[in-house]
Amino acid sequence: MNDLKTFAKTDHNRYQARMKRVTIKDVAREAGVSYSAVSRAFTEGASIAPETRARIEAAAKALNYRPSLLARGLVQSRSNIVTLVCGSMADPFDALFMEALAGAMAQVGKRLMLVPASVYADDGSALLQALDDQADAAVVSAGTVSLETAELCVHAGLPVVLAGRVLDQDGIDSVVAENADGGRQAADLFLRTGCLRPAYLGQARETFSDRERGDGFCDAVRSGGQVAQRHRLDGADDAAIYQTALRILSAPDAPDAVFCATDRIAIGVIEAARALGLAIPSALSVIGFNNIPAAARRSFGLTTVDYPVDRVVTEIMMLLDRRLGEPAVRASTRRIPVGLVVRDTTRRVDA
Amino acid sequence: MNDLKTFAKTDHNRYQARMKRVTIKDVAREAGVSYSAVSRAFTEGASIAPETRARIEAAAKALNYRPSLLARGLVQSRSNIVTLVCGSMADPFDALFMEALAGAMAQVGKRLMLVPASVYADDGSALLQALDDQADAAVVSAGTVSLETAELCVHAGLPVVLAGRVLDQDGIDSVVAENADGGRQAADLFLRTGCLRPAYLGQARETFSDRERGDGFCDAVRSGGQVAQRHRLDGADDAAIYQTALRILSAPDAPDAVFCATDRIAIGVIEAARALGLAIPSALSVIGFNNIPAAARRSFGLTTVDYPVDRVVTEIMMLLDRRLGEPAVRASTRRIPVGLVVRDTTRRVDA
C-alpha cells in the first residue's frame, strides 16, 4: 500500500473540470419561481401549492437536480450521518452487527459513516471525527473512548451510544449483553454436566465485555465450589487462537471445559481439540458467545450463548431516538438478555 | 424493527438545545486575527507567518475548535467522503474487503460512507446517494448500477469504480478477478486428478463474477473433452446453501467434483458431503473461490482460488488516484490474477 503515500499529496483539483452542479436556483429559473419555493417543494409538509410543487418537481426531474446534502446539513447543522467507530471485521459478529445497523439507519433516512478505530491514535480521537462531520449521532463498537473525548461530545450535543461497554460519563448511553449472566449460564451447564476443570478463554487484550463474561463465569464456577482457570489469547488472528488453544489443552492441568469470549475463539478451540485427539464433548466441553452463523454449522455444532444482533441494533435505535428528542435525558445502559443454545459441544445434563 | 416507523417522524429538533458550534470566528476573535487567517492556519502550505499560526493554533486548542467538514465541503465542492455501495456482509470476504477499503481510505484522509444496496430500489439509485453527498468517489461492490445512473455520475464528474463487475460505459473504471482463469485452473485440477463428473455451483442470482467463473470452468472442462453440470443455489443463506448441496449430491447423476462460486458455498458443500457420507476428496472433490480465512481452517482444508483482497483495494486506490488527477481519462478495467491454493479437498495430481 506504499503508493498511497503520494495519493493525498497529489493536487486532485488541478484539473478542476468538475461540472457545475445543478442548484436550486437553476430549478427555480426553469420553473419560474423563487428558489425558496423549490426548497419548500422538497420539504415534506411545507406550505406550497400542490400545482406549484408539481411544476417544480417536473423542472427538477428535467434538470436532474439533486439537493446538496452538504448545504442542507450546513444550514440545519444536522447531516443525517451517523458515525460508526468500528474495529476489525475478522469476527463475523462485528460484520453482521454493522450490516444490521446500516440497514436500520437507512430505514430512518440516516447513513453510516465508517471510522476504523485502528487508524486513529488510541486516545479516543476517532470519535472526534463524528464532531467534524456534524454527525447526528455516533455509535462506538470498538476502540478507546476517553472520558475527555466523551465529555467533548456530550458538551457539543452529539448523542453517543456505546456498543459492548459502558462508560461512567453522564450523557453517554450504551447497550451491552448480559455478559455476566451469559458466563453464569455457561458455568452452570459445565457444572451440571460434571465438568471438573472449567476454564475461561478471553481476548488477547481485555475488553469490557470480555471481562464481564469471564467474571460472571468464574464467579459462578466458584459458587459451585470449584475453581476456574482463566486464560487469554496470545494474539488476535485465527492462527493465534489455534496456537493458544493448543497450548492450553496440552498443558498438564488442561481444562475439560472451556468457555470462550466469542464463537470465533471457541471454533479455534474445537479445532485444536480435534488435532489433539480430544473427544468433544466427552473429553472436552466448549461453549462460545454470540451465536454466529458458523456456530450452527454441522462441522462445529457449537453450544453457545446467543446474543441477538437485531435486538442490539433495535436498542441502539431506541436510545438514539430518545436522546435526539430529549438531549438532556439521563444516560442509560440497556442490557440485552442472552440465552444458551445447546448443541453438540457440551454433554447432556443428566435428568 | 417496527418502532423505527415513528423515528423519522419525530421532530428531533423540537428541543434545539444544540450547543452553538465553535467556529472559525470565535478562534479569530480569541487570537486577535481575521478569520481568513484562521482558515489559512489550518491549510497546509498557506501563506501565513509561523508565529501567527502558532498563536491561532493555541487559541483553537483552547476553544476546542474543530473545522466543520460540511462547510469546507460545501465551498470546495469536495467532501472527503467516498461512498461504498455494498451488499450483505454474510460472506466474510465482503466484510474483509470493506475493512481493507476503509483502512486504505483512512490512510489518504478519506472516509467511507456505507450505502446498503438492499434498501434502495433495484434501479441503481443507491449510487445516486454519492452524488447527494458530494462524494469524492464511489465504489460499488453490490447492487445494480444502471447505465443511466452511471452516465449521470460520469457527467457530474463523480469517479466511480466497480468492484467485481464491468460496465460498458465510458468513464467507469472497474477491478475484477481473473474469474475465467480461476475457473479454468479449477477445471484443470479436477481433470488432472481424474474427476469424471465435474459441476459448477453458482450464486442464487447470477452475478457478473459468478457467470465468468462458471463460464471459465465449463469451457475448460469442455476443452478437456468432458461436460460440466451447472447448478445454482436455491437461496442466499447458509441453510439454503446446505440444502442445495444436499440435493445436488444425492441426485442420480451426482457430480464427483464441484467448483463453487465462493468459499462460503464450498464449505456448505463439504458439510453436505459429510452428512451424506461422501469421502472428500476420494469420492468428491471441492474447490472454492476467494480464499477466506475459514478455508484454511483445519475443519475444511479447502482447496480454493486465492483472490487477494489487498490487491483489489490497492488497484481501486490507484484507479481513483488516476481519475481524480485526470477526470477524463479512458475507463480501464483491472484484472487481478488469481491462483489455486491446494489443500485437502482435492486429490493429489499423479506425477
Next chain:
DNA sequence: TATCCGTTAGCAAACGTTTGCAAGATTGAT
C-alpha cells in the same frame, strides 16, 4: 530617500441550502 518586491493579513464574495418574516393572493363569512 525613493522604489520595488515578497511576504503576510484582511475584506468580501462565494458554496447551496433552509427558514423567519412580511407581503400578496385567495377564500369564506358577514
Next chain:
DNA sequence: ATCAATCTTGCAAACGTTTGCTAACGGATA
C-alpha cells in the same frame, strides 16, 4: 362589497468555511 383568516410566495439572512484580490508592511536595492 368588506374584512378577516388562511394559504402561498418571495426576500434576505443565516450556516461555517475557502479563496481571489488588495493593502499593509517590511527589507533590500538603487
